Amino acid sequence: MSEQEMQSIAALNYNDVNLTWLYRFFHRNHVAKFNKVFFPILKIVFIAFVFFVLYLPVILIAIQSVNNSADPASFGGLTLQWYTEIFKYRSLRSAILDTLLVAFLTLIISTVLGTLFAIGIHALDKKKRQKFIILNNIPLVNAEIVTGISLMLLFSLLLPIFPSVFGLPTMLIAHVFFTLPYVVLSVLPKLSELDANMYDAAVDLGDSPIKALSKVIVPAIWPGIIAGAMLAFTMSIDDFVISYYTTGNGFNNISIWIYSSIGKTSLKPAIYAYSTVVTLLASAFIVVAILWNNHKRKAGTKIEK
Amino acid sequence: MKNKWLKQLVVLSTIVLVSGCKQQGVLLVLNWGEYINEDLVTAFEEEYNIRVVLDLASSSELMEQKIKSGTTCYDIVIPSDYMIDKLYREDYLMQIDLEQLSNYSPDVFLPGLKDIQDVMFTGNQSYAIPYFWGTFGLVYNKTVPGLEEAVKTNGWSAIFEEDKTPVGTKVGMYNVPRLSYAAAMMYYSSVHDGDQATVLERYNVASEENFGLFEDVLRQREFAEWGTDELKKHISAGNLDLAFMYTGDFFDIYNLRQEDGQGMEDMGIYIPPLTISFFDGMIIPKNAQHYDLALKFMDWFLDPQVAFDNASIVGYCTPIAATYAMMQADPAWQDKILNYPYYPDGSNPLNPFVALPLKDIGTTNVSELATIINNVKAS
Amino acid sequence: MNKLKRFSLPYLILLLVFIAIPMITMIVLSFMTTEGMHFSNAVFTLANFSRLTEISVIVGLWNSLKYATIATLACLAIGYPLAYIFSRSKNKNGFLITLLLVLPMWSNILLRTNALGYFFSANNMITGLLSQIGINWSIDIKGTGLSVVIGLIMVYLPFMILPIYTVLDKIDTSLYDASSDLGGDPIRTFKRVTVPLSLKGVTTGIILVFLPCFSGFAVPRIMGNEKIVMLGTIIEDNFIYMDYNFGSLISMLLIFAIVIALFVISKVDKEGETLL
Numbered sequence: 001m002s003e004q005e006m007q008s009i010a011a012l013n014y015n016d017v018n019l020t021w022l023y024r025f026f027h028r029n030h031v032a033k034f035n036k037v038f039f040p041i042l043k044i045v046f047i048a049f050v051f052f053v054l055y056l057p058v059i060l061i062a063i064q065s066v067n068n069s070a071d072p073a074s075f076g077g078l079t080l081q082w083y084t085e086i087f088k089y090r091s092l093r094s095a096i097l098d099t100l101l102v103a104f105l106t107l108i109i110s111t112v113l114g115t116l117f118a119i120g121i122h123a124l125d126k127k128k129r130q131k132f133i134i135l136n137n138i139p140l141v142n143a144e145i146v147t148g149i150s151l152m153l154l155f156s157l158l159l160p161i162f163p164s165v166f167g168l169p170t171m172l173i174a175h176v177f178f179t180l181p182y183v184v185l186s187v188l189p190k191l192s193e194l195d196a197n198m199y200d201a202a203v204d205l206g207d208s209p210i211k212a213l214s215k216v217i218v219p220a221i222w223p224g225i226i227a228g229a230m231l232a233f234t235m236s237i238d239d240f241v242i243s244y245y246t247t248g249n250g251f252n253n254i255s256i257w258i259y260s261s262i263g264k265t266s267l268k269p270a271i272y273a274y275s276t277v278v279t280l281l282a283s284a285f286i287v288v289a290i291l292w293n294n295h296k297r298k299a300g301t302k303i304e305k
Numbered sequence: 306m307k308n309k310w311l312k313q314l315v316v317l318s319t320i321v322l323v324s325g326c327k328q329q330g331v332l333l334v335l336n337w338g339e340y341i342n343e344d345l346v347t348a349f350e351e352e353y354n355i356r357v358v359l360d361l362a363s364s365s366e367l368m369e370q371k372i373k374s375g376t377t378c379y380d381i382v383i384p385s386d387y388m389i390d391k392l393y394r395e396d397y398l399m400q401i402d403l404e405q406l407s408n409y410s411p412d413v414f415l416p417g418l419k420d421i422q423d424v425m426f427t428g429n430q431s432y433a434i435p436y437f438w439g440t441f442g443l444v445y446n447k448t449v450p451g452l453e454e455a456v457k458t459n460g461w462s463a464i465f466e467e468d469k470t471p472v473g474t475k476v477g478m479y480n481v482p483r484l485s486y487a488a489a490m491m492y493y494s495s496v497h498d499g500d501q502a503t504v505l506e507r508y509n510v511a512s513e514e515n516f517g518l519f520e521d522v523l524r525q526r527e528f529a530e531w532g533t534d535e536l537k538k539h540i541s542a543g544n545l546d547l548a549f550m551y552t553g554d555f556f557d558i559y560n561l562r563q564e565d566g567q568g569m570e571d572m573g574i575y576i577p578p579l580t581i582s583f584f585d586g587m588i589i590p591k592n593a594q595h596y597d598l599a600l601k602f603m604d605w606f607l608d609p610q611v612a613f614d615n616a617s618i619v620g621y622c623t624p625i626a627a628t629y630a631m632m633q634a635d636p637a638w639q640d641k642i643l644n645y646p647y648y649p650d651g652s653n654p655l656n657p658f659v660a661l662p663l664k665d666i667g668t669t670n671v672s673e674l675a676t677i678i679n680n681v682k683a684s
Numbered sequence: 685m686n687k688l689k690r691f692s693l694p695y696l697i698l699l700l701v702f703i704a705i706p707m708i709t710m711i712v713l714s715f716m717t718t719e720g721m722h723f724s725n726a727v728f729t730l731a732n733f734s735r736l737t738e739i740s741v742i743v744g745l746w747n748s749l750k751y752a753t754i755a756t757l758a759c760l761a762i763g764y765p766l767a768y769i770f771s772r773s774k775n776k777n778g779f780l781i782t783l784l785l786v787l788p789m790w791s792n793i794l795l796r797t798n799a800l801g802y803f804f805s806a807n808n809m810i811t812g813l814l815s816q817i818g819i820n821w822s823i824d825i826k827g828t829g830l831s832v833v834i835g836l837i838m839v840y841l842p843f844m845i846l847p848i849y850t851v852l853d854k855i856d857t858s859l860y861d862a863s864s865d866l867g868g869d870p871i872r873t874f875k876r877v878t879v880p881l882s883l884k885g886v887t888t889g890i891i892l893v894f895l896p897c898f899s900g901f902a903v904p905r906i907m908g909n910e911k912i913v914m915l916g917t918i919i920e921d922n923f924i925y926m927d928y929n930f931g932s933l934i935s936m937l938l939i940f941a942i943v944i945a946l947f948v949i950s951k952v953d954k955e956g957e958t959l960l
Contacts, residue, residue: 057796073542120691143899150706250358530909683743
């Protein structure tokens with residue numbers, strides 16, 4: 001290139017020119033047709049690759065759940081025996097039941113409290129609300145191990161008064177504590193979409209505040225509450241680190257049970273069967289949810305017409 | 306609305322009150338993983354109409370932490386001898402009323418156990434009931450050419466010195482500070498020092514010099530992995546070639562394979578001439594809430610037949626003399642007893658050894674060992 | 685609506701108590717030597733601070749930074765294009781996409797990591813099956829930093845995709861039309877329109893992935909064969925071996941990193957909209 005050409009190029013926005021040149025190169029006719037075929041294939045391959053990365057372990061677990069050999073290192077033929085053994089071993093059985101117990105209790109408590117708190121936060125003025133949201137986010141971004149240890153230390157301070165507080169009570173409180181921010185963050189956006197006057201109108205028209213809440217606000221933010229509830233349940237059911245540090249006395253959740261038996265022969269293959277069952281149930285739920293969603297959409301468009 | 310809140314409050318408080326330590330008729334047991342025959346526990350539950358909750362811990366140190374942190378109130382914990390010694394001296398143990406144990410008598414246990422009990426505090430027999438005992442051994446992958454001879458010729462050196470094993474051998478190290486320290490000191494002594502007395506001085510005593518040696522020994526080799534129970538599984542799968550572990554771990558795999566109808570052609574065990582001995586004992590922590598139930602549990606496992614059924618699932622050696630006699634008479638046990646170092650007494654001419662018990666070296670020292678290990682792992 | 689403000693008060697108290705008291709406890713513990721939580725023999729000391737220069741802490745910090753950064757960047761490189769493809773596809777269903785990305789999280793993280801660990805060992809189910817048909821192939825990388833990073837990506841990728849997708853989805857498609865009408869090619873549109881608008885989601889995604897990778901211990905322990913030292917494993921070890929003091933001190937290090945992250949979030953996303 002001559003000095004002159006180089007100077008004129010430098011006078012333009014260097015990056016833009018380069019990228020535009022790149023784009024023009026790809027957009028030339030004979031390349032364009034190739035692109036029409038190439039890029040969609042690339043997209044599909046890419047999506048497939050990502051889902052492979054995400055789902056490979058889940059598939060491996062599913063294979064192990066039908067593996068005749070208890071040792072995941074070798075495949076010994078197909079069997080369904082592990083599915084019958086899910087509730088056979090006492091430690092696994094109680095771990096599953098305890099996990100579900102805590103998850104359901106957390107779901108209820110966290111959703112109710114979280115919704116109320118979100119309503120409270122929404123009612124604050126802007127500056128206070130933003131500061132509150134920062135405070136709300138602390139448990140979310142805090143390292144799990146720090147939250148777990150913090151709570152353990154906090155509950156330990158209670159030991160002189162309540163010597164047997166560790167176990168279900170502490171784990172439940174811990175779970176509610178770390179799921180509340182999720183519920184709050186799910187409900188808040190829905191609240192901001194709400195018409196603030198509706199509540200005041202209801203109260204003016206004679207409804208008690210509680211009735212106004214449940215009849216006016218709650219139905220309007222219902223999707224947010226549901227999303228928050230689902231999140232609270234999901235985070236609780238699979239939690240490990242925080243539960244690990246806030247439990248006691250044989251009250252275990254599944255993650256703790258797995259961590260204590262991982263790599264050892266006491267990791268019964270039944271846990272793989274349990275995990276696959278959960279995955280299948282969740283998939284069934286997804287299918288149902290999609291079908292219901294589609295049905296709703298079709299119904300919606302019909303009404304609009 | 307008010308009624309709803311009230312109901313929820315009642316439900317919650319019931320849950321809170323009912324859970325935890327004060328539950329009626331519930332025995333809380335803290336044990337190692339895969340260290341009990343769960344059918345026997347169910348039988349115990351049915352016999353005495355008690356519910357048993359089994360909790361898992363993967364090391365004596367973890368058991369210690371759970372007892373000391375105050376977050377738990379287990380009725381029975383089953384730590385190793387050196388930890389029992391420590392917990393006693395730090396006043397965490399409740400005395401066991403031996404009169405109430407119908408299956409107990411001063412000579413209910415095999416004679417070899419005395420060697421370990423004598424090293425512990427006086428009167429330990431009424432604080433801890435031996436549950437399983439054994440030694441440590443070198444477990445290796447037989448299919449790696451040259452490894453078997455290397456292990457049998459070199460003992461501990463095969464673990465700690467890189468040139469004593471075939472090139473590319475994957476060696477694992479035990480991830481419990483007290484045990485890796487003991488093994489390292491045992492290795493150092495058998496190579497550098499002469500007599501048994503010096504060995505005991507090294508591996509039961511914490512000192513600046515020993516810590517320095519510990520770090521140097523660990524740095525001699527790049528270990529393929531660190532672990533506890535995973536080591537035996539990985540050797541069984543062929544992902545690891547050599548590691549030292551509880552002898553009972555080897556027999557855990559033996560039992561599992563026997564169930565599947567397979568043998569132990571690819572795995573072998575060798576006890577070095579000088580090794581670590583131990584027993585795990587049932588103790589009752591001071592804050593246990595169900596003392597009498599705990600005694601019943603201990604008594605249950607002192608019954609020779611129950612102990613036999615327990616030892617048929619768990620690979621470790623039973624401490625009960627009558628049970629061992631049953632094994633010696635049972636044809637199904639001959640392979641284990643004759644061809645393998647099942648019995649923790651070095652008198653079997655196939656693999657003679659001397660086993661030394663461990664002593665506790667204090668929390669701060671163990672913590673320092675853990676730091677040394679992390680430093681070695683980091684570099 | 686203003687009367688409802690009082691509902692936020694209990695939450696404020698709860699948050700302050702549950703965050704402030706433990707933090708104060710940890711600060712106090714860092715300056716002492718105690719036996720666990722028993723303060724009877726407590727001695728004031730600065731010895732814990734001198735241990736910060738130990739090689740395990742330095743290497744642990746470096747490893748945590750290194751692996752967390754690599755994993756985050758990889759998640760970004762994979763997650764952003766994927767979120768973009770999803771947001772621009774014609775027959776998209778946000779609900780379905782979210783559920784599909786979240787479904788693996790319903791399998792326990794430890795179980796998934798363990799399964800992946802087996803996959804990365806020399807002998808496992810798959811290699812066994814393959815050798816039966818004569819193929820000798822295995823990925824033997826368990827115990828290396830690479831396997832730790834891959835494990836982290838496997839676990840945290842959805843946390844990167846979802847926030848970015850949420851934000852990209854909200855971009856008004858007419859903006860794209862406007863851009864091309866004004867003569868911009870796709871690449872320029874991307875640079876000038878998409879990227880700035882998606883910044884909120886990218887920041888959220890980076891923080892949601894980086895922080896757990898930086899502070900976690902389960903995945904590094906399993907995938908690293910317990911050989912790889914990271915801040916999270918050091919903290920866990922210290923709490924097992926009853927050294928609450930040093931453990932608290934290192935936890936403070938983590939909290940410091942998190943405070944920085946919070947500060948960044950608060951600047952970029954004031955109404956907390958993209959954290960979900």
